[in-house]
Amino acid sequence: MKNIVEVKNVTKEYKELKAVDDLSFVVKEGEILGLLGPNGSGKTTTINCILSLLNINKGTIKIFGKIMKPDAYDIKKDIGVVFQEVAVFEELTVYDNLDYFCGLYIKNKKQRKEYIEEAIALVGLENYKKFYPKQLSGGLLRRLNIACGIAHKPKLIFLDEPTVAVDPQSRNNILEGIKTLRDRGATIIYTTHYMEEVELLCDRIIILDKGKVLAEGSADELKELANMDEKITVEVDHIKETVIEKIKYFKNVHEVSLERNTLIVTYKKGKNNLSELIDLLKENKVTYSKIFSERPTLNDVFLNLTGKELRD
Amino acid sequence: MIVFKTFWNVVKKYKGTVILYTVLLLVFGFLNMSTKDTQTDFVNSRPDIFIINKDKDGLLTKNLISYLGENSNRKEIKEEEDSINDALFYRDINFVIYIPEDYSKEVMEGSNPEIEIKSTGDYQASLASRMLERYLQIQTIYKKKETDEENLIEAINHNLKTSAKVEIASSLDTTKTTNSSRYFNFASYSIMAVVIFVVCLVMSSFKEKNTKKRIIISSMNYKEHNRKLLLASFVYSSIAWLLFILLGAILLKDILFTTRGLIYMLNAYLFTFCSLTIALLISTLITDKNAVSGIVNVIALGSSFLCGAFVPSEWLPKGVLQIAHALPAYWYINSNDLLKTIEVINRESLKPILINSLVLIIFSVLYIILNNIISKYKQKIG
């Protein structure tokens, strides 16, 4: 598979802050790459650098194998970007907005019309063509924002937190749309701080923090990195220190923590862990209101790597 | 307290506008302060004239110029046609007199040489023209009799000395009252602009959907909240009024500390209150915050132009003044204009001012009632 984007040793400094710090990664053709990181980790700055909107202090950026520059128009025509902030004309209708932005790429009117209809169908705005942005709800507005970014059928798509503050229905619509785009053959770079979306969507994930790559790989690979396979949460009424010590002696247990009445036990490997724990609690007459087992999330990975949560 | 605080935050945000209108008032007030001393003796009005003299040595010419100099202001401007034309156009001078070469000589030789003039055609110019005509007529008449230049000059000057006694009947010094009336008239513009602009912006930001929801769900009673908002607007308007009064006191000095001054201030206060009721009505009517600036400009400028805040009302066309009756500013300005000329302040002379004040109050009440009706109606459908 070809490298669609190559970022090599890129550094972007603001006055006092290193927003991107010696960052290198590649994006392969046809994949959905997730850029995951908390707010302020440099995701948006990285995208702006790749798009040549920002001056960079160091490093090189190649797209489609060519150096990216502001006047690299042959590269730009195959890129689509969905910005975090809604970037549409308040004064134009949904259809006119699409026609304007698509018109910057596609000159042929007939082809443009087809593309726009397709984009509208993709995000499900068929009933809102004549609406002005002000008349749309937050979720619909986001969908318009996406449609404006991808109507010209780009080969490479950047999606910068497209689901922030979006109702569940619109969110599902958006995520489905992104999958469709991938199936059509587009390469997608997707930033978010919702790890569930990344797990659901991305072929490969890069975890960013303070402008650096913390870890890279598929969701499963990353979870292995975290050295855990199962997490059991128990809400106990009361538990003695000695019982906790006993739990620690199970062979698969990685870590045990108790915070107020919530007991969290993580395991390196997972088999019969839950039943063993339930038995132990019964033996020691510990009463509990709730017990459940789950697979670790990327948040746990992030927590493991940095000691802080992904979401504030 | 929180309502007041928010109110002041909005005021702080738009302080530039408040300062702008205050500075406009100050500049206007300052430029309009004529510094004439109290007049009890009659003083002639003196037109501004400019003389281009090509007959430097002629005795007759010198006498003409000295006569004109006594009865008019001779302005100094550049002796270029463009400067003269500009000065005439902008009424810096009213009248230009071109005295040709050898004027005196030719008059003494018995001819009647041509004197060219340029005039603005206004009353100052008519006065200057009258002056020149009279002088030349006397000169022509005496030339029939006198052949010696010096005798002729003496005869002219002797005749010109005739001057009627003039008595001034009124004892009121109108210079000061004119100044204060002008100041307060212009203040109507600043008051309207400052009060309507800020109150509308504050009201509309409180009314914005999200804020309104937040207020409704907050623990504070909605009615209570509205009452506080009204109170804050009222306090703000009063402070704006106080600011303009203080500026007035600086510019106009002692006149404000008389009964007349007190009436000026009360009148201004009534007008401020009326502007507040207008502001509240407008804020109920509008939905778009961006429209505030346009509406304020049209309303404040409109009522100022039509009612005589900028141009003295005696210069306004009659028809315009008829229309102006429908605007509160007209009654406010009318009171100021009356205060300018009232000699003795007593029940009788204050009667028209009281009527004007009553009209202002009726306007305010009307706006309040309208506001209530409209906001009730809006609540039902919204």
Add this chain to the structure above:
Amino acid sequence: MLWHNFKYSLKVLLKNKILLFWTFAFPIILGIFFHMAFSDIESSEKLDVIKIAIINNEEFDRDMFSKEAFKMLSEEEKIFSITYTDIEEAKELLKEEKITGYLLFEEGVNITVNRSGINETVLRYVVDEISSNKEIMTEFYKEGNSQMNISELKGNIKDISKENLSYTMIEYYTLIAMSALYGGILSMFITNYKLANKNAVGKRTSISPAHKGGLLLGSLLASYLVQVVGLSLLFIFTIFCLHVDYGNNLPFMILLGLIGSLAGLSLGVAVATLIKANENTKTGILIAITMLGCFLSGMMGITMKYQIDKTIPLLNKINPANMITDGFYALYYYEGLNRFLMNIISLLAFSLVMLLLSYRGLRRQKYDSI
């Protein structure tokens, strides 16, 4: 691409009601206000008939010369409108400001007025004139020269006043200047949409393969068109409804309008690119610059323009509002074209400077921060 951008910029501009209010409606509304306020000023500056009273006593009755003279002045020259009455009523009339003054013939003429003023001064001059003519007549009569007719002996005065002295025209010229410069709001608004560091839409357009120059040109042409249409409406309205006189040179008037609009457009572009602030602040700045410019060129009192022209000419030489106002003034009042052309050149220079200053910001495609 140019056409595509032109079309949509036009749509965007025409949809924005606030922009249209400031560029289309506000100047016309202000023009109506000007008209209402100023239409009578100049005629009220002409001398009205002065109302006076003369106390009809014995001395006046005997004074045939004065009696005849006042009759002439009121009936033929129409300077005075005279009420002949007794002293009590004259005093009452004066107090009620129904007359400028009254004359009492008692060992010569005594004038009583309320204050010093122009009408009062004219009254005095005329009374003096009559007295001095009377004196001349008596003098010449004594010397046996009784056939002389005073009114035929006059100085030889020739009025060479220029025409077009109506100074309130300046108000309307500043109105055109204001409208032309307000057009800058349009170009500023549309330019903002093209700047990636000011606007999200700007970001979106700058990552597209469309050339920035073409985009910008299309947008600015659209804003210029809207601006010129607005200005034309104002011209038509002021000429046909308010009877404003722009001089007789129609092509030059149009030229000045077009170039004035260009100056407004470039001012708007400069404010959009050079000033770091949000859109509302920029609009505020643009309005403030325009209003200050108009203030200095006489909108709030035409003497301001004269004073600045006379004392700080440089200030008005760099003030685009004054260049436009002065251009119309030159067309209206001056015969030659030098002054007019000077203003046209200044406006072009101003536009060029503004656009050059903005050039770097406009060309820029990569930023240090967004």
